[in-house]
Amino acid sequence: MTAAIEVENLRCEFRVHTGLMSAEKRVVAVDDVTFSVPAGSVLGIVGESGCGKSTLARLILGLLKPTAGTVLVDGKRLFDLDRKARARLIQPVFQDPFASLNPRRRIKDIVALPLAAQGTFSRGEIERRVGGILERVGLSAAMGERMPAQLSGGQRQRAAIARALVLEPRIVICDEPTSALDVSVQAQILNLLADLRRDLGLTYLFISHNLAVVEHVASEVAVMYLGRFVERNETDALFRKPRHPYTQALLESVLTPEPGKGVPDIGLGDAMPDPSNIPPGCRFNPRCRIAVERCRHEAPMPMARPPRGMVECHLA
Amino acid sequence: MSALLDVEELQVTFGRTAAVRGASFRVERGETHCLVGESGCGKSVTALAVMSLLARGGQRSAKKMSFAGTDLLSLSDREMARLRGNRMAMIFQEPMTSLNPAFTIGSQMAEVMTRHKGGSRAAALDRAAELMGRVGITAPGMRLGQFPHQLSGGLRQRVMIAMALMCDPELLIADEPTTALDVTVQAQILRLLAGLKRELGLSILLITHDLGIVARVADHVSVMYAGEVVERAPTAELFRAPQHPYTRGLLSCVPVPGRVQRDRPLGSIPGVVPAIGPGFAGCAFRSRCAHADETCARAIPRRRAGDAHDYLCRLEPDWAELQPA
Numbered sequence A: 001m002t003a004a005i006e007v008e009n010l011r012c013e014f015r016v017h018t019g020l021m022s023a024e025k026r027v028v029a030v031d032d033v034t035f036s037v038p039a040g041s042v043l044g045i046v047g048e049s050g051c052g053k054s055t056l057a058r059l060i061l062g063l064l065k066p067t068a069g070t071v072l073v074d075g076k077r078l079f080d081l082d083r084k085a086r087a088r089l090i091q092p093v094f095q096d097p098f099a100s101l102n103p104r105r106r107i108k109d110i111v112a113l114p115l116a117a118q119g120t121f122s123r124g125e126i127e128r129r130v131g132g133i134l135e136r137v138g139l140s141a142a143m144g145e146r147m148p149a150q151l152s153g154g155q156r157q158r159a160a161i162a163r164a165l166v167l168e169p170r171i172v173i174c175d176e177p178t179s180a181l182d183v184s185v186q187a188q189i190l191n192l193l194a195d196l197r198r199d200l201g202l203t204y205l206f207i208s209h210n211l212a213v214v215e216h217v218a219s220e221v222a223v224m225y226l227g228r229f230v231e232r233n234e235t236d237a238l239f240r241k242p243r244h245p246y247t248q249a250l251l252e253s254v255l256t257p258e259p260g261k262g263v264p265d266i267g268l269g270d271a272m273p274d275p276s277n278i279p280p281g282c283r284f285n286p287r288c289r290i291a292v293e294r295c296r297h298e299a300p301m302p303m304a305r306p307p308r309g310m311v312e313c314h315l316a
Numbered sequence B: 001m002s003a004l005l006d007v008e009e010l011q012v013t014f015g016r017t018a019a020v021r022g023a024s025f026r027v028e029r030g031e032t033h034c035l036v037g038e039s040g041c042g043k044s045v046t047a048l049a050v051m052s053l054l055a056r057g058g059q060r061s062a063k064k065m066s067f068a069g070t071d072l073l074s075l076s077d078r079e080m081a082r083l084r085g086n087r088m089a090m091i092f093q094e095p096m097t098s099l100n101p102a103f104t105i106g107s108q109m110a111e112v113m114t115r116h117k118g119g120s121r122a123a124a125l126d127r128a129a130e131l132m133g134r135v136g137i138t139a140p141g142m143r144l145g146q147f148p149h150q151l152s153g154g155l156r157q158r159v160m161i162a163m164a165l166m167c168d169p170e171l172l173i174a175d176e177p178t179t180a181l182d183v184t185v186q187a188q189i190l191r192l193l194a195g196l197k198r199e200l201g202l203s204i205l206l207i208t209h210d211l212g213i214v215a216r217v218a219d220h221v222s223v224m225y226a227g228e229v230v231e232r233a234p235t236a237e238l239f240r241a242p243q244h245p246y247t248r249g250l251l252s253c254v255p256v257p258g259r260v261q262r263d264r265p266l267g268s269i270p271g272v273v274p275a276i277g278p279g280f281a282g283c284a285f286r287s288r289c290a291h292a293d294e295t296c297a298r299a300i301p302r303r304r305a306g307d308a309h310d311y312l313c314r315l316e317p318d319w320a321e322l323q324p325a
């Protein structure tokens, strides 16, 4: 079976000008990442703000050209496909459903757009499919007549999911799909995404900064730090036995609703990682609680860890 | 001893929007009180009403609003301005909105102090440096000369906390102070607040939508829904024996690491918060509540479930045990 997504040595650099006089800086947003996502599974990606999650999503969607490396989606190079074929294969769902829905069109027209853009569907067929997918994501026909501003945040995210699924793609890239939603609505959307995946046999790449959410939806989890996967494994294994010090710190910082436990001491410091200035050696060493001399000049290589994972740390 | 902040039946309207509809809560001295609820339920408006900082068009009324024995409702604007930033201070979700980008951190911190307490600028800068050390900022001397945009989000929030402490306030109101931060930084900031409370005897009104934060830092909790406080309880009791159907629903929606059952759906609350206009009567949760009946459209009693535990619902305490949801 071919993997749904196959990424090899993927790298993405941006050149940014920081000021009038200062020199151009090179931001390495994704730094030599390799992984694959089996069809029908969910790869969760977690990491702090700015670590490169959305950049990785845009690279996989073909919205951004990599500096180096390859992305195969369903065995094909996205850059070899035209936009229509790409849209039938892979679709995104983003964090802010308001920004991603055209404010001047009705919901049902927004959802119909990917079908219309294909140019191969009759008007009746489009109507039938839009009606079906709206119902599937829990929006009534009356909701379809409304404008985005007339829907709640959760309803807009349902509309965005309907638009992503109307072409029946095999793969969906979810970039923080519930981060802008309240917990009660987040739960509704997570349950919907889980149902859809099971019923339609979808593959998800699921990005979130909320570890509890990722644990709930993902079959495998990758932890990203300054553009690299520093640890990846099956979800249960990763949460039961986090190996990388950064994964451990992330897990410790999750405040579960358990009264009396207080707030843990993470001990990572405020030295926020800067992708235009990646430290030599292990990129995590300035914040690492257990760093040794070797960590300051030698970058750790990925090492396999059971059951089907990897970690990048000299001591893990 | 009476509560430090005592709010009874607070109402705030913006034209035809009823943003807060009879919220009552009390912050005791030396405790952290959490106001928790989903977006739009009126948490920020409640805090701003207490500080007399409501946006133009906001109308406030209350049966009672007292701070350390002072009746806030009868204070003039000038008297209120003297309290604000002095005996009661506030920090916000996005520190950039309350820091002036054109002035250095040091001059903004010193200004707070000289405005309220007088004294020299040099003395104020000394105090600023001392407090920056206290909130865990290394090399405070250098930071004092920097501008807000030169700091990371976590550092900026620490600066805001230090600035709020300049005049030794009795009450700190923190409106979602960690919502914009990464989880690791969030934990550090919350730890800092807990330490300040303990060491300085500070009282904190902490506003959040995150039940995990509530569980870990609050002494008492007020749960808000659609402008009302629907349940109040000591923290451990709220999590052990929640009474209001909304509180119970909210708790079931939170995915808890280590207790995940991936093949099972999360608990969820159907529907959305209704728009509440003037003249609305009865329980605002009834459009989403599995236990609603026709009596829920009438006046709802506030029921007692423990010494400091009450809730707004027609159901008797411990209905949950009789009738598992």
Ligand SMILES: Nc1ncnc2c1ncn2[C@@H]1O[C@H](COP(=O)(O)OP(=O)(O)OP(=O)(O)O)[C@@H](O)[C@H]1O
Residues within 6 Å of the ligand: A014, A015, A016, A027, A028, A029, A047, A048, A049, A050, A051, A052, A053, A054, A055, A056, A209, A275
């Ligand atoms: N078009 C661009 N030009 C320059 N730098 C960019 C560009 N897009 C992203 N970056 C930088 O690349 C890094 C990774 O950004 P990315 O948006 O992928 O982060 P993220 O992990 O999605 O963060 P968040 O959790 O905040 O969404 C950041 O330092 C960002 O500022």
Ligand SMILES: Nc1ncnc2c1ncn2[C@@H]1O[C@H](COP(=O)(O)OP(=O)(O)O)[C@@H](O)[C@H]1O
Residues within 6 Å of the ligand: B014, B017, B018, B019, B020, B037, B038, B039, B040, B041, B042, B043, B044, B045, B046, B055, B056, B057
């Ligand atoms: N300046 C304003 N003008 C009109 N309505 C407002 C204003 N500020 C808040 N509201 C309304 O009051 C209600 C409560 O808002 P808020 O207190 O900000 O909620 P939250 O609980 O998310 O902090 C919302 O319906 C909001 O739209």
Ligand code: SF4
Residues within 6 Å of the ligand: A244, A245, A246, A282, A283, A284, A285, A288, A289, A290, A291, A292, A295, A300, A312, A313, A314, A315, A316
């Ligand atoms: S390689 Fe060293 S610095 Fe990096 S995570 Fe491991 S112990 Fe820490």
Ligand code: SF4
Residues within 6 Å of the ligand: B244, B245, B246, B283, B284, B285, B286, B287, B289, B290, B291, B292, B293, B296, B300, B312, B313, B314, B315
């Ligand atoms: S009063 Fe009625 S509708 Fe409101 S929470 Fe209680 S049972 Fe539900």
Ligand SMILES: [Mg+2]
Residues within 6 Å of the ligand: A053, A054, A055, A175
């Ligand atoms: Mg992002």
Ligand SMILES: [Mg+2]
Residues within 6 Å of the ligand: B043, B044, B045, B175, B176
């Ligand atoms: Mg708010």
